Amino acid sequence: MLRWIATLVLVGLFALNLWMPSSPLGRRGNERTVRAHVPAAASWVGQRLPDLAFEDLDGRVVRSADLLGHPLLLVFERSVDW
Amino acid sequence: MRAAAFRLVSGATGLLFVGAGLALFFAFFAYQQPGSQPALPMGPLGHYFAAFAGCALVGWGGALLAGARDLATGRGIAPMTALALAGLALYRMLGWFMGDYYAWAGDLLRYEAALFLLLALAFVWLRPAPERRIA
Numbered sequence: 276m277l278r279w280i281a282t283l284v285l286v287g288l289f290a291l292n293l294w295m296p297s298s299p300l301g302r303r304g305n306e307r308t309v310r311a312h313v314p315a316a317a318s319w320v321g322q323r324l325p326d327l328a329f330e331d332l333d334g335r336v337v338r339s340a341d342l343l344g345h346p347l348l349l350v351f352e353r354s355v356d357w
Numbered sequence: 358m359r360a361a362a363f364r365l366v367s368g369a370t371g372l373l374f375v376g377a378g379l380a381l382f383f384a385f386f387a388y389q390q391p392g393s394q395p396a397l398p399m400g401p402l403g404h405y406f407a408a409f410a411g412c413a414l415v416g417w418g419g420a421l422l423a424g425a426r427d428l429a430t431g432r433g434i435a436p437m438t439a440l441a442l443a444g445l446a447l448y449r450m451l452g453w454f455m456g457d458y459y460a461w462a463g464d465l466l467r468y469e470a471a472l473f474l475l476l477a478l479a480f481v482w483l484r485p486a487p488e489r490r491i492a
Contacts, residue, residue, distance in 0.1 A: 278481055278482070278484075281436075281439060281477075281481045282478065282481060282482070284443070285439075285443060285474055285477050285478050285481065286478070288443060288446060288447065288450070288470075288474055289471065289474045289475075289478075291450065292446070292450050292467060292470050292471055292474065293471075295450065295453070295454055295467070
């Protein structure tokens with residue numbers, strides 16, 4: 276009896292593994308988010324950068340106004356330090 | 358036939374786990390070398406838990422190898438091995454589904470989950486029968 280219950284659970288998990296959508300939920304979620312925000316982001320091109328303040332790795336506050344006057348590359352990335 | 362199949366599955370799984378366990382264990386020591394470039398994207402905490410998992414895998418794999426040699430031992434460890442394999446599959450499926458690991462591992466998590474579930478089924482159905490003893 277226990278063997279059949281275990282088999283039912285395992286086969287159910289196997290079917291779920293096969294049945295799951297072909298692309299992961301999180302990835303599709305990210306795509307949806309990006310698509311939802313692209314029109315809004317496009318309207319920001321050419322606009323002035325809002326006044327922002329960040330804290331760098333040494334704890335010093337960096338304001339967007341401090342970055343004026345020289346070329347600047349902003350890179351946004353998600354941390355992968357697990 | 359069933360006993361031979363169990364020995365094969367238990368022995369192969371045991372070897373796989375011992376190998377993977379040793380790799381995770383020694384990855385911790387390799388990571389401590391100055392300027393080391395870890396093969397897996399893990400920080401100090403990740404390597405710490407990987408070494409823990411590695412030691413557990415070596416123990417689990419050793420038990421499976423013992424089960425391949427002695428069927429009575431194999432009968433004892435098969436149910437919990439099947440349960441743990443189902444756990445390995447379950448968290449892989451969730452990890453794949455949520456997408457957090459997709460960029461790093463792609464569909465590998467899903468294939469591994471299928472393999473572990475098949476192995477779990479094998480441990481359920483190939484579990485050796487109890488020994489009959491004549492008093």
